[in-house]
Amino acid sequence: MNSIESIEEFYRHKLNWVPDSIRKEIGHFNVFRLEPFVGANAKPVPYSRRDYFKISLIKGNGKVHYADKAVEIKERALLFANPQVPYNWEEIDKIQSGYFCVFTDSFFHRFGNLDDYTLFQPDGKAIFELSEKQADEVSMIFERMFEEINSEYIHKYDVLRTLVFELIHKAMKLHPSAKPGKKEPNASRRITAIFLELLERQFPIDDTGQRLHLRSPSAFADQLAIHVNHLNRALKKTTEKPTSEIIQDRVLQEARILLKHSSWNISEISYALGFNEVTHFNKFFKQHQKVTPSAFRNASLTGRP
DSSP states (O other): OOOOBOHHHHHHHHHSOOOTTOOTTTOOEEEEESGGGSGGGOOOOOSBOBSSEEEEEEESOEEEEETTEEEEEOSEEEEEEOTTSOEEEEESSOOOEEEEEEEOGGGGTTTOOGGGSGGGSTTSOOEEEOOHHHHHHHHHHHHHHHHHHTSOOTTHHHHHHHHHHHHHHHHHHHSOOSSOOOOOOHHHHHHHHHHHHHHHTTOOOOSTTOOOOOOSHHHHHHHHTSOHHHHHHHHHHHHSSOHHHHHHHHHHHHHHHHHHHOOOOHHHHHHHTTOSSHHHHHHHHHHHHSSOHHHHHHHHHHTOO
């Protein structure tokens, strides 16, 4: 697995320079046209996490490798990438045009929590295919970003934050949640939020020396200093899923990522995911994925579904 790409490494890799404006404490924002980075000018994009957010409008055919999924894009798509999820873009046909903006989490400090939006959450929808009209509307937002960032207006970064939120809400309206937001008691929401943070903090697994330690509902309950039944009730109220299923789904997702995108052997993957025996990992994976880890890896390498 590749290490996490920093915002500074992005500039060095793409542009061979790092702007003086990058300051971790105040955040950073920039917007680009896609054309200088594709076609003959394209540089290999590694499958990895970044320590910054990225929103891209891509016009052209390609494939997005995002977390454990590969999504083929035809014509136009709006993509939302966040620091929690590894990704890259595979060009199929010549990409005609597009835009992207990059920004750090601290750019939105005191202006909202990006993790509250489903399209920036690990299991949320992050790729939106667009009609020609929708793509034109998104293009106009990016053009306004260029106009604003090049202006002398003293509060231009406030306007740019507003334009980022406009992109976020435009995408979310394209795919509204199937369930209206039913508010559960504050205690259940708080427990769920802390549980999910603890779960996600263990990922990604990007070094063979790493090992998953919180693997069971009781382990999480101990960490939260609550009874396991209390944890189960809270998660069932807020997610409608048992604790064990949430943990299993996330471990399975990471297993698929490692099998597809790492060169580690099955034993190393098994150990990193907290299994004491390779046979236990094989049984777990086949039970939930319906194929063995080796068969899944082979199918990924040959391009079969």
